[in-house]
Amino acid sequence: MYETLSTQLSEGIFIITINRPSKMNALNATVMSELALAIDEVYTNKDIKSAIITGSGEKAFVAGADISEFLSLTTTQGAELAKKGHVVFQRIEECPKPVVAAVNGFALGGGCELAMACHFRVAAENAKFGQPEVNLGIIPGYGGTQRLVQLIGKGKAMELMMTADMIDAGEAYTLGLVNHVVRLEELLPKATSILQKIHTKAPLAIAKVVKCVNAYYKTGVDGFETEVTEFAECFATKDMQEGATAFVEKRKANFIGE
Structure with missing residues (x-):
């Protein structure tokens, strides 16, 4: 189905693998278009409960953008490129189902931005x-100037973007850029185990957590008001009734996402 991606669905987890090993899985126009389609599938396919985004091979998650595509761009075309990237990565960030980045090597430039959108x-x-x-005489264009600040703070984000320094997984963990660091062979099992735990929770509530957390960063949106609204809406769901009943009856809840 895809030229630059491979996908696999198992037990509700949809694994999206950027598959351009000869190019260190660099992002190009085709990758971005196909990634948009794959994320659409996460939204619409009821059999998909969550997703993992990773890269093929052992060297790179995504080692940046395909720079050869930049050489002929005008200012207008550059703006269009950035806007398309923003749309795709925002779809990932706002996905009502959990999306985890499993970073298996270099995550540079657009690759770091893709990981941060998860x-x-x-x-x-x-x-x-x-x-x-x-x-390269440019700046991050797929949301990196915003999301890196959100995740690690202004000062360190400024330093990393101004110096172009790379950091290893240990420092990324210390800064809060990543949640877990594991051996390469444990990467997908670790991401899978976290998602399997999330699968046992109420799907509608998970989606509302995503919406409320993202509201914190949206200009003109009151995150507290968003929380009140989303909290209240939970009381009209079958999942809330099931969760509360299961708690009182001291049994495991069986959520159906309604």
């Missing part, structure tokens, strides 16, 4: 993160 990140010990765009 709800959280699990990294292999060999992972490297960075926003080296200033080396």
